[in-house]
Amino acid sequence: MxxxxxxxxxxxxxxxxxxxxxxxxxxxxxxxxxxxxxxxxxxxxxxxxxxxxxxxxxxxxxxxxxxxxxxxxxxxxxxxxxxxxxxxxxxxxxMAMIFQEPMTALNPAYMIGDQLTEHHRLHKGSSAAEARERAVFLLDKVGIANAGQRLTQYPHQLSGGLRQRVMIAMALMCxxxxxxxxxxxxxxxxxxxxxxxxxxxxxxxxxxxxxxxxxxxxxxxxxxxxxxxxxxxxxxxxxxxxxxxxxxxxxxxxxxxxxxxxxxxxxxxxxxxxxxxxxxxxxxxxxxxxxxxxxxxxxxxxxxxxxxxxxxxxxxxxxxxxxx
CATH class of the missing domain: 3.40.50.300 (P-loop containing nucleotide triphosphate hydrolases)
Structure with a gap:
């Protein structure tokens, strides 16, 4: 190589x-x-x-x-x-990481949307609307239906499989x-x-x-x-x-x-x-x-x-x- x-x-x-x-x-x-x-x-x-x-x-x-x-x-x-x-x-x-346990890797006190968009705004200097658009795009990309609505949910409202998909989307945000x-x-x-x-x-x-x-x-x-x-x-x-x-x-x-x-x-x-x-x-x-x-x-x-x-x-x- x-x-x-x-x-x-x-x-x-x-x-x-x-x-x-x-x-x-x-x-x-x-x-x-x-x-x-x-x-x-x-x-x-x-x-x-x-x-x-x-x-x-x-x-x-x-x-x-x-x-x-x-x-x-x-x-x-x-x-x-x-x-x-x-x-x-x-x-x-x-560089990004998908951690071993999706049940504990997501913060239970914050909505999915906040956790997805935070580091995109930090690293890319994007607006809230731009970061939200990116989050919806990636949630849809990883196979989560009604992506826009999911942004307002908390981790405990998602199944283990959905939480892992959120973790993948989060890793790909930037x-x-x-x-x-x-x-x-x-x-x-x-x-x-x-x-x-x-x-x-x-x-x-x-x-x-x-x-x-x-x-x-x-x-x-x-x-x-x-x-x-x-x-x-x-x-x-x-x-x-x-x-x-x-x-x-x-x-x-x-x-x-x-x-x-x-x-x-x-x-x-x-x-x-x-x-x-x-x-x-x-x-x-x-x-x-x-x-x-x-x-x-x-x-x-x-x-x-x-x-x-x-x-x-x-x-x-x-x-x-x-x-x-």
């Missing part, structure tokens, strides 16, 4: 948090790029650092968290040294270059989940947005991703196109995730699904070697040492036992 195509370029991103037992290394040296019009899915178990990665990109980390990176570039602009004022100008304008969606369908039933994912995909393709989609659902990844980054214990252990990662997974952790999924036509009623033994290791204190080795059937003493990054073209993985 040429430089103008890259919307987000992240290299060597780490996030550390002080805890009672020492330092928690929540995100450990991850790197990725997202191009305009591309969907990168960040996938892994709960607690692997996916949401912390999203918050670090948006500069929404807890006050005591320490973020470091070799590169953090949004559409050509270096953000490593950006101050709070610059981040406030970027968030909601050139036409961002980068959209971060953190588990955007977690609280929704299966039918509404499919509608929201289809909506996100259609809007992303239509508007040419770079989309970072964070999920633990491999079914969502298969439907949405151009490229996939598999995350485990704070680091990316495998990355590649959706076809590469699903068709020929390399890392033992990715294999384990795939074996946990029932396969239509092959998995019969009553069949036992695969599982990954053991538990995720502590990320507090010093960490060395392959962090998956305590749960991996292929591991031996050598896995406690340096772990190489291997690759075949754009398909890469971190494993001593799986050669390129």
């Amino acid at each position: 040429s430089a103008p195509d890259i919307v987000l370029d992240v290299e060597g991103l780490t996030v550390d948090l002080p805890v009672a037992a020492g330092t928690l290394h929540a995100v450990r040296g991850i790197s990725f790029q997202i191009a305009r019009g591309e969907t990168l899915c960040l996938v892994g178990e709960s607690g692997c650092g996916k949401s912390m990665t999203a918050f670090s990109i948006m500069d929404l980390l807890p006050p005591r968290a320490v973020r470091k990176a070799s590169r953090l570039v949004l559409d050509g602009e270096d953000l490593i040294g950006a101050g709070p004022q610059r981040w406030n100008a970027l968030r909601g304008d050139r 036409g961002p270059d980068l959209l971060v969606a953190d588990e955007p369908t977690t609280a929704l039933d299966v039918t509404i989940q499919a509608q929201i994912l289809r909506l996100l995909l259609d809007l992303q393709q239509e508007l040419g947005i770079a989309l970072l989609l964070i999920t633990h659902d491999l079914g969502v990844v298969a439907r949405m991703a151009h490229r996939v980054a598999v995350m485990y214990a704070g680091e990316i252990v495998e990355t590649g196109t959706s076809d590469e990662v699903f068709g020929a997974p390399k890392h033992p952790y990715t294999h384990g995730l795939m074996e946990c999924i029932p396969v239509p036509g092959r998995t019969l009623p009553g069949d036992r699904l695969g599982s990954i033994p053991g538990v995720v290791p502590s990320l507090v204190g010093d960490i060395s070697g392959c962090v998956f080795r305590t749960r991996c059937a292929m591991a031996d003493a050598a896995c406690a040492g340096e772990v190489p990054w291997r690759s075949q073209g754009a398909h890469g993985w971190s494993c001593l036992k799986v050669a390129a």
Whole structure:
């Protein structure tokens, strides 16, 4: 990809948090790029650092968290040294986020219209009428009927699916270059989940947005991703196109995730699904070697040492036992 195509370029991103037992290394040296019009899915178990990665990109980390990176570039602009004022100008304008829980992400004390139009007026300097027109347009775009009337309603008057659509419309109000969606369908039933994912995909393709989609659902990844980054214990252990990662997974952790999924036509009623033994290791204190080795059937003493990054073209993985 040429430089103008890259919307987000992240290299060597780490996030550390002080805890009672020492330092928690929540995100450990991850790197990725997202191009305009591309969907990168960040996938892994709960607690692997996916949401912390999203918050670090948006500069929404807890006050005591320490973020470091070799590169953090949004559409050509270096953000490593950006101050709070610059981040406030970027968030909601050139970069936006759909949060995990629509039931709590909207303020129950304010009408939908006020919450939709506030940051458009702030970032774009629009009038109340212009911001309202934009809000009605986007509510209609995300499939909400009677959009003008919805602006006068409060969040508790909307279903979970409608609230999530409002969250998507809110994220798109200023036409961002980068959209971060953190588990955007977690609280929704299966039918509404499919509608929201289809909506996100259609809007992303239509508007040419770079989309970072964070999920633990491999079914969502298969439907949405151009490229996939598999995350485990704070680091990316495998990355590649959706076809590469699903068709020929390399890392033992990715294999384990795939074996946990029932396969239509092959998995019969009553069949036992695969599982990954053991538990995720502590990320507090010093960490060395392959962090998956305590749960991996292929591991031996050598896995406690340096772990190489291997690759075949754009398909890469971190494993001593799986050669390129």
